[in-house]
Amino acid sequence: MTSRKAALVTGAATGIGRSAVLALARAGYDVAVNYSSSEAAARETASQAEKLGAKTLVIKCDVADERGVRAMLESVKKAFGRLDVLINNAGTTASWKPRDLETLSLEEWDRVFAVNVRGLFQVTRAAVPMLKEAKGCVVNTASIVGLRPGPQPLPYAASKAAVVNLTKTLAWNLGPEIRVNAVAPGWMEGDWMKRMLKDKYDELMAKRAKSTPLKRVVTADDVAETMMSLIASNRFVTGEVIVIDGGFTAST
Numbered sequence: 001m002t003s004r005k006a007a008l009v010t011g012a013a014t015g016i017g018r019s020a021v022l023a024l025a026r027a028g029y030d031v032a033v034n035y036s037s038s039e040a041a042a043r044e045t046a047s048q049a050e051k052l053g054a055k056t057l058v059i060k061c062d063v064a065d066e067r068g069v070r071a072m073l074e075s076v077k078k079a080f081g082r083l084d085v086l087i088n089n090a091g092t093t094a095s096w097k098p099r100d101l102e103t104l105s106l107e108e109w110d111r112v113f114a115v116n117v118r119g120l121f122q123v124t125r126a127a128v129p130m131l132k133e134a135k136g137c138v139v140n141t142a143s144i145v146g147l148r149p150g151p152q153p154l155p156y157a158a159s160k161a162a163v164v165n166l167t168k169t170l171a172w173n174l175g176p177e178i179r180v181n182a183v184a185p186g187w188m189e190g191d192w193m194k195r196m197l198k199d200k201y202d203e204l205m206a207k208r209a210k211s212t213p214l215k216r217v218v219t220a221d222d223v224a225e226t227m228m229s230l231i232a233s234n235r236f237v238t239g240e241v242i243v244i245d246g247g248f249t250a251s252t
Contacts, residue, residue, distance in 0.1 A: 004055075005134075006080035008032040008073075010063055010123055011090030013041035015190055016141055019089050019224035021045050025054035027228060029085065032057040032076045046220030056078075063090045064111075073126040083130035085231055088120045088163075092139065093156040101154070109155040113188040116159035117166070124170060124180075132177045139227045140167050140182040142241055144249060147184055151197075159182075164241050171239030179238040181230045186245025188218040215248035 007024045013018040013035040021031050022045070031054050035042035039060065046056040057079045061072040076083055094108035094113045110203055131138070145152045145232050146160030163182060171180040187193060187208045197204050209216045230237065243249060 004028065004030055005084040006009045006032070006076070006082050007085035007087065008034065008076055008083060008123075008127065009087040009089055010034040010061075010119075011036070011141075012087075013038035013045055015222045016185070016188075016220045017087070017089040018045045019220040020089065020227055021056075022052065023221075023224040023228050024085065025049035025052035025056075027196060027232065028053070030055040030057075030080055031147045032059055032060050032072075032079070033100065034061055034063070034072065034090065036060065036062050062115075063123050064114035066122050068127050069119075069122045073123075073130070073174050077130060083127055084134045084136040086124065086127045086131060086136070086138045087141070087227060088123055088138065090119055090123075091116050091141060091156075091159075096153045098151060104154060112153075112155040112159050113162070114173050116156070117162045120163060120166060128174065128178070131174075133146050134251070135177050137179040137181070137231055138174075139230050141223075142167065142182040142184040144184050144186045144245055147241070147243070148249065167241060168239045175238055177237075178229075181234075181238060182213055182241045183223055183230070184241050184243045184245075185218045185223050186212075186243070186248055188220065188223070190220060208248065211252070212246040212248045213251055214248060218246065 007029045009017050009020050012021050012033040024031050033042050033046045046058050049056050059072050061068045094112050097103040140163050142163040143160040145157040146164045167182040
């Protein structure tokens with residue numbers, strides 16, 4: 001293996017994934033930047049990581065596609081020769097009218113689970129040989145709605161609850177060589193919540209910030225910072241889910 005460490009971030013073009021790529025680059029990692037549809041954003045993220053000194057690999061892959069996933073990990077191995085960190089951040093959601101179950105499309109339900117749950121498993125499984133060799137770690141992106149009710153669509157919330165369980169069961173199955181943890185962000189500023197809250201975004205986010213002990217909502221950089229702590233500092237922590245919400249759930 002080369003001496004320089006390497007990471008793969010799925011769903012890395014924007015948001016949490018982008019912040020994670022840049023945090024890894026700052027920490028001295030080379031990074032594979034996975035995306036499914038946002039090529040321009042993914043290449044911009046990679047460009048910013050390269051300015052920080054990282055070697056990057058931009059890979060288009062739908063994590064729900066097993067064949068594509070296997071090919072992606074082979075590309076990572078060819079480019080870097082190793083894999084020390086996997087961040088499973090790729091995710092999608094469904095559209096619905098809150099509290100109206102009939103507005104949920106079962107096709108969308110299946111797609112959410114294919115990406116958020118099966119995709120996470122497929123990428124992790126394909127990464128295991130390299131992660132074992134490097135005694136590496138996995139960090140999964142869960143969500144606060146995987147732990148308690150929230151306004152997110154039911155398949156998204158249920159899929160994130162599955163991510164919480166997978167984090168714990170994968171930690172049991174992959175130890176002692178590989179640590180597996182997750183982060184569960186609360187309400188996070190940015191495009192994802194704008195799509196969820198629509199014209200009420202500013203009002204509801206301000207209300208949430210006011211009700212939060214730290215008096216603001218979560219940012220993508222907050223999440224990446226916690227991910228890096230789990231990667232670099234918490235060497236005896238596995239199977240844990242870290243809530244990142246400024247203390248909101250602890251005080252309500």
